[in-house]
Amino acid sequence: MGWFSRWRSSRxxxxxxxxxxxxxxxxxxxxxxxxxxxxxxCESIKQGPNSYEELMKLFQSxxxxxxxxxxxxxxxxxDFKWLRHAIPESYLVAHLAADLTDRQKLSEVAHRDLVKxxxxxxxxxxxxxxxxxxxxxxxxxxxxxxTITPAQAARGCEVRVKTETGTxxxxxxxxxxxxxxxxxxxxxxxxxxxxxxxxxxxxDIR
Numbered sequence: 037m038g039w040f041s042r043w044r045s046s047r048x049x050x051x052x053x054x055x056x057x058x059x060x061x062x063x064x065x066x067x068x069x070x071x072x073x074x075x076x077x078c079e080s081i082k083q084g085p086n087s088y089e090e091l092m093k094l095f096q097s098x099x100x101x102x103x104x105x106x107x108x109x110x111x112x113x114x115d116f117k118w119l120r121h122a123i124p125e126s127y128l129v130a131h132l133a134a135d136l137t138d139r140q141k142l143s144e145v146a147h148r149d150l151v152k153x154x155x156x157x158x159x160x161x162x163x164x165x166x167x168x169x170x171x172x173x174x175x176x177x178x179x180x181x182x183t184i185t186p187a188q189a190a191r192g193c194e195v196r197v198k199t200e201t202g203t204x205x206x207x208x209x210x211x212x213x214x215x216x217x218x219x220x221x222x223x224x225x226x227x228x229x230x231x232x233x234x235x236x237x238x239x240d241i242r
Contacts, residue, residue, distance in 0.1 A: 049123070049126040049127065049130070049146060049149065050149065052119055052122050052123045052126060053123070053149065053150070053153045055119060056119050056123065056153065056157065057153075057157070059116055059119070063116040064157045065157065066116075067116060067119060067120055067123075067157070068153070068154045068157040070120055071123060071124075071150055071153070071154045072154050073231070074124050074127065074150075075147065075150060075151060075154070077094070078091065078094075078127075078128070078131060081094070082131075088132070091128055091131055091132055092132065094124075094128060095124075095125060095128035095129065095132060098121045098122075098124040098125045098128065099121075099125050101121040102118065102121040102122050102125055105117060105118050105121070123150070126146075127146050127147075127150055130146035130147075131146070176225050176226040176227070176231060176232060176233025176234075177225045177226070177233040177234050177235070177236060178199070178200045178224070178225040178226055178233060178234075178235050178236070179235075179236045179237075179238070180197055180198065180235065180236070180237050180238070181237070181238040181239075181240055182195055182197060182207075182237060182238070182239060182240065183240045183241070183242055184209060184213075184239060184240075184241060185241070185242070186241055188209065189209065189212070189213045189214070189215075189239070189241045190211065190212060191211060192208070192209055192210055192211035192212075192213070193208075193209050194206055194207070194208055194209070195207050195209060197221075197235070197237055199221075199224045199235060200224065200225055200226050200227070200235070205221065205224065207219060207221065207237060209239060213239055213241075214239075214241070215239065215240055215241035216238065216239070216240070217238070217239045218236050218237065218238050218239070219236070219237045219239065220234050220235070220236055220237075221234060221235040221236075221237065222234050
């Protein structure tokens with residue numbers, strides 16, 4: 037079955053957007069932010085010289101992740117983990133089908149529907165895909181706190197801090213650090229749509 041026939045016969049895209057509307061509000065906002073970033077990325081890729089190959093790579097990555105979830109027994113209903121890959125997969129199928137069948141309207145309809153959903157799901161985010169700048173209203177920063185002794189604060193020390201992914205990194209505490217000071221670790225916060233927040237570590241002295 038060709039790309040165009042597959043996309044039309046499955047009719048998954050509109051159903052997935054309806055499922056997305058049933059997510060808890062916090063997940064809906066996060067998903068909308070990721071979809072806005074996907075739209076921006078696709079528009080950028082389409083302006084490049086190898087647009088089909090790049091779109092195909094992006095499609096395959098989402099397809100593989102969705103298949104992993106399917107093989108693990110996860111349902112295809114309103115589940116955030118499923119939809120964050122299923123929606124991009126269907127959206128990208130429309131773009132690839134348009135390239136192969138010379139049906140530009142197909143990708144335009146998919147683009148219109150996803151833009152409309154993203155705007156209605158999280159109207160306060162702004163249109164990052166039209167401005168070219170990621171939205172600053174959704175914080176991806178993570179906050180942690182650690183406790184050290186007065187002696188450690190006076191001479192400085194190394195501590196281990198857990199990141200958003202669960203791994204532990206080494207953090208240097210400067211000499212003469214005061215209680216309540218916050219240290220920033222760039223890029224170790226939450227990750228969403230190709231962006232990463234920072235990790236802020238509050239130092240408490242006891």
